[in-house]
Amino acid sequence: NSKVIQTPRYLVKGQGQKAKMRCIPEKGHPVVFWYQQNKNNEFKFLINFQNQEVLQQIDMTEKRFSAECPSNSPCSLEIQSSEAGDSALYLCASSKDRNQDTQYFGPGTRLLVL
Amino acid sequence: GDQVEQSPSALSLHEGTGSALRCNFTTTMRAVQWFRKNSRGSLINLFYLASGTKENGRLKSAFDSKERYSTLHIRDAQLEDSGTYFCAAADTNAYKVIFGKGTHLHVLP
Numbered sequence: 001n002s003k004v005i006q007t008p009r010y011l012v013k014g015q016g017q018k019a020k021m022r023c024i025p026e027k028g029h030p031v032v033f034w035y036q037q038n039k040n041n042e043f044k045f046l047i048n049f050q051n052q053e054v055l056q057q058i059d060m061t062e063k064r065f066s067a068e069c070p071s072n073s074p075c076s077l078e079i080q081s082s083e084a085g086d087s088a089l090y091l092c093a094s095s096k097d098r099n100q101d102t103q104y105f106g107p108g109t110r111l112l113v114l
Numbered sequence: 115g116d117q118v119e120q121s122p123s124a125l126s127l128h129e130g131t132g133s134a135l136r137c138n139f140t141t142t143m144r145a146v147q148w149f150r151k152n153s154r155g156s157l158i159n160l161f162y163l164a165s166g167t168k169e170n171g172r173l174k175s176a177f178d179s180k181e182r183y184s185t186l187h188i189r190d191a192q193l194e195d196s197g198t199y200f201c202a203a204a205d206t207n208a209y210k211v212i213f214g215k216g217t218h219l220h221v222l223p
Contacts, residue, residue, distance in 0.1 A: 001158060001159055002156070002157075002158075002159070033210065033211075035213075040215070041198065041200075041215060041216045042213070042215060043200075043202070043212075043213035045210040045211070045212070048210060056210060089155070091157070099144075099204075101162070102147060102159055102162040103147065103202075103211060104159065105149070105156065105157040105159075106156075107154065107155065107156045108155065108156075
């Protein structure tokens, strides 16, 4: 029931390499969220945007991750220098309103850092 | 501690029976969302509630912000209901949602 598109579905990188993943939110959804889900099924919020503006981000995201949602282009999340601990499923979600609406999730990008 | 405590972590039901999943919150949340993770690993939206109850087929959910909990009731469980269910609560003061750790449901024939 979600039309959020995430690419690639799988990503394999060596430690120290950059890892970049993309998300196309549902049409008409200006708010985009990124989450990291680890092997224990635990979700960690990373960052969210409304249009091109960052609303919130956690410390980890500020230091090693960069994210953007340019107009008329897919949103992206990039890890500047991948670490083994970054191996996880990265989920993108979008919603119509940052306060009041359902979040719709994409299928995720599964990152493996060797 | 965790802001969202989901229970049980695992549940086995026989077909045709029912049960309830629960999420307790340590702070006031403004909304809750329930998901099921399908066989492909995608999160399927089940419910979004800012208050009260909603029902859809064999599923019913309730959210009480003041009492800081939400429930998901499953009745007449079917084999295809098996999977992992997550609640996710929206913090009053933030734009993000906080997930529970999931309930792995196994429906037995």
